[in-house]
Amino acid sequence: MREKTLTMDTLNPQVKAVEYAVRGPIVIKAGEIERCLEEGGTKPFSEVIKANIGDAHAMGQQPITFLRQVVALCTFPELMESPSFPEDAKWRARRILQGCGGHSLGSYSASAGVEYIRKDIAAYIEQRDEGVPSNWEDIYLTTGASDGIMTILRLLVSGKDSSRTGVMIPIPQYPLYSAAISEMDAVQVNYYLDEDNCWALDINELHRAYQAAKQHCQPRVICIINPGNPTGQVQSKKCIEEVLHFAYEENLFVMSDEVYQDNVYAPDCQFHSFKKVLYEMGPEYYNSVELASFHSTSKGYTGECGFRGGYMEVINMDPEVKAQLVKLLSVRLCPPLSGQAAMDVIVNPPQPDEHSYQQFHQEKSSVLGALAEKAKLTEEILNAVPGIKCNPVQGAMYAFPRIFIPPKAMEEAKTLGMQPDMLYCLRLLEETGICVVPGSGFGQKDGTYHFRMTILPSKEKLKVLLGKLRDFHVSFLKEYSALE
């Protein structure tokens, strides 16, 4: 028998090391259960509720009409003649197509994206940041935010042994970061968010993590996710200043993942972009700290994950390195044009004097209002369960509650060779059909256990989910405590 060329033994070990819990074993299990139900199998529930991934449309959220009108017009320009499409949508579609080769969404764009759209994004950022200048040549369209994050890390990661690049990431983190670090063979440098303080960034913890890492690698970049994923916090301006000061002092490249910038629910919280805060710290900082910030079509109020749209703004990058960035982007040719078009609508929405303004804002407010309500509801119901403690969901789309796991359950998990919160989430899935992701997939302080759930199901379904979760948790505690 001829041997295979590619086996687990010969596979790139960096690929082997990659983990991505959001689509990991528990989600694969959920898929199996769904198929079993479809084929008439019986379970103690009638459907799997997927609260594992920030996929708004899959949970029933409706697309923003205006965005889809513009993209449909770009896709099939014959619709420009149709009276059922509003003029403001047609105007935007015409403008986007003007920026496309042959006026077609089917052409490659420049690798950094359509120039018009880059300019619209720069104008949007200036407005968002109350006049802080944005240069369109610093804007790069991406295939979702993930693509941009991977690309910037690719530039930064190098070295062997003690000169290997250290990448500082929050714990808990969104596992794209740890996966990219594994794939690129960089060193993951954990800094812990402060659960007792609503998952705030703690500057002392940054110093601790940095000093410890310097012993065995070269920390060169710090990643921040704000609003937080999976933790849902919105960082204060003061925290952000401290991070930027720290990055300035320690010569770190700053990557700020701001894909949830439109998802802020807590009345006492506000989104502060890293760029704006940096600007306000004065020219010494603003003209020096290298900062890449990331946005996406997938989150916010549009939830257009399938479009794979996004952008990054990169400031203070060495011009020669910028040329290298463009070269690297060009190998993959360009981000999908429909994603670029969707991004353009987000940064260039209908204005008050335009026909579509009212409907657009009604749809937007309705999505964001419902999310705010569900954020509050989730926190309240979870905190009423004994053995669960949940920080406020100030922003983003997730709750990351801490769960008490009885010692006997921990022993059982150990016997099964799995993390205690994996055991918990598997049992939850098998008994209730609710699919959430164990905290161990995001990282957490030793001895603490969590899970991440989205707040995306409809209010009615979310109530059912939270009710089932409460009942499950109570019986789980009871079952394992009885074993003591």
Added chain:
Amino acid sequence: MREKTLTMDTLNPQVKAVEYAVRGPIVIKAGEIERCLEEGGTKPFSEVIKANIGDAHAMGQQPITFLRQVVALCTFPELMESPSFPEDAKWRARRILQGCGGHSLGSYSASAGVEYIRKDIAAYIEQRDEGVPSNWEDIYLTTGASDGIMTILRLLVSGKDSSRTGVMIPIPQYPLYSAAISEMDAVQVNYYLDEDNCWALDINELHRAYQAAKQHCQPRVICIINPGNPTGQVQSKKCIEEVLHFAYEENLFVMSDEVYQDNVYAPDCQFHSFKKVLYEMGPEYYNSVELASFHSTSKGYTGECGFRGGYMEVINMDPEVKAQLVKLLSVRLCPPLSGQAAMDVIVNPPQPDEHSYQQFHQEKSSVLGALAEKAKLTEEILNAVPGIKCNPVQGAMYAFPRIFIPPKAMEEAKTLGMQPDMLYCLRLLEETGICVVPGSGFGQKDGTYHFRMTILPSKEKLKVLLGKLRDFHVSFLKEYSALE
């Protein structure tokens, strides 16, 4: 002055090593000239003709109506009510949306793509390959073919020093391959196509390249581009059998880039898929050789580059490795849904009993007919120029003529620190506005010089282009020969 974190000195050296000529220095220069013309600058020509990249729509090719109808319907399902869209397009759009979470193109799909579409692709492959079975679980949707190629290479590349993975690629090659090899720090193992034999694959050359490479690396994969890019040849069944036998013997993973499978023009040529040929070689081969083949929405008769759609079929992969592949894909979540939808139309076109059949086939034949005519025209005109020799453009979208460069021009290029064909292409661009890519960007036998040009401009424009090229070439020869 605070130093930058990311400089040319600290940049990942593997990024620095990447080269991608198709969007390289000559194309950047072409962009500068275009901007100069727009701003009223004067040049000895009125427009830049970009024959550097296989971007059909940018060159005026019209999209296939049916494809765009289906994608527009998926994007804005309210159009299902519109009488101006045909039922066969609506039927396909409904089917695609049924496979999407929340019936929305805005949801993430499974990382391998929408299940329906994977099944349609498998059915298409079975039909294309006259009954050779295709399993939909071997099909993975991708973000253009480039993404699939990078992903498979990522699995295969590992090792240090003499155990580094060797990747056999044709010379001339499409520079995605060399770029990916540089980025991943693999070893590029060149096998030369036989220019004197219409760029055929030569089995002796494969052996030579393999044996030489074994001295310093582990050759583990062979890449073939058929029909060829940049060389335009269509490999014979016999050649393909020899490659597969060689891969079988030497235990190589086979990557067959078949994105031009619909672009075959020469009456005596036919596209043979590697998979079908492997099947016909018998079960010993068919059940053992690991083969990934790649297709795309960007080429063929659709030319939908901007959609970033594509798929790969991977056979005989170790099941555990397959799980690792899915894990790796899942980190980037999923390919763009509109690209997946476009791919579905390509593999599931209108049937003879459907309303859109006639228009679809008329549009398809018109594109492919025009390309065949331009392939012939290009070859004929180029071969009539003294000092240019061009193999027949049997398929794909490019001519890759060999050009004679006078010794004095070579000396001048050396003085300028550039390749002779770079000097040639730069002068061509500056004097005529024609943008083509130097052969050195694709690789060529030492001492030979070429350029790659697409056959995508309209027939009229192509004639103008070829006329200007002839005049330029004659005067270039004259100028430098006079210096002898």
